[in-house]
Amino acid sequence: MAMSAPDLKPIYSGKVRDLYEVDADSMLMVASDRISVFDVVLSDIVPDKGRVLTALSTWWFEQTSSIIANHVISSDPTDLPDVAGDFAGRAMLVTITKPVRMECVVRGYLFGAAWTEYQASGTIGGFEAPTGMREADRLETPLFTPSTKAEEGHDMPLTKSQAVELVGSELYERARQSSMDLYEFGASHAASRGLILADTKFEFGLRGDDLLVIDEMMTPDSSRYWPADKWEPGSAPPSFDKQYVRDYMLATGWDKEPPAPPMPADVIVNTRAKYIEAYEMITSLAFSDWFDGAQHLR
């Protein structure tokens, strides 16, 4: 962490975000410009990516606060304690929770791991699915397909009974219902902006008995966004998310084991532009109006 604020004590460093201690109830969550593909952090960064993620998450958390409470206290740099100016726009002061050990994936379309599963077994997240579906087809109803929240390595898909066993039936049902409500809201807003929210992942945490949605929300890192006018079942749509980088990496012949090949300059530039375009399409705000801060944070 090159530019950590001197007064802040690091708690945890994930693939993309760094957490810093603030007090007993709150912490600072800082989104870096790191990018991970197939759970491998690349050696290159995408300038401004962390600021885009924080800007977009902040916007979605505000829009959805009447659906479910969230962990955001503030993303305004003037509300943050002793933060280096470099963190402005990337840092979010959040409520500390006990994370629910399940990644809450909602799928509205048949793609990625779900398409792979469907081709092999005819099921999606263990649920029976109609025969004859094509890649990127719309699902009749969105499906909740949770996975493990692996401490290390890859998240593994959970069947409903495995998920219930892991977190308990009451928590499973609350997280499932909130995820479905958030997805429905997000997909319908995205549609009004010419975008398909094909799938997304939420995380939840407990604060006492309260269930809060935590981490990030409906960003290009945690979601698949497709331009609606380019969607054609039977083929992979172009996307506003990491799929572009995944496709580049696979085309080099990379075996998904670290280290990943370097990203050429044009792939970095294009990825940055896609993230900013997604933010601006979804929010109708200009990214240049978001809080200023350092353009780079490894």
Ligand SMILES: Nc1ncnc2c1ncn2[C@@H]1O[C@H](COP(=O)(O)OP(=O)(O)OP(=O)(O)O)[C@@H](O)[C@H]1O
């Ligand atoms: N309000 C919160 N309370 C507790 N933990 C949180 C909260 N918000 C986010 N987190 C956790 O902070 C971490 C953010 O780091 P990041 O997104 O980089 O992790 P990751 O690499 O995706 O996942 P992980 O580190 O869990 O493998 C995640 O582990 C996330 O679950």
Ligand SMILES: [Mg+2]
């Ligand atoms: Mg994460």
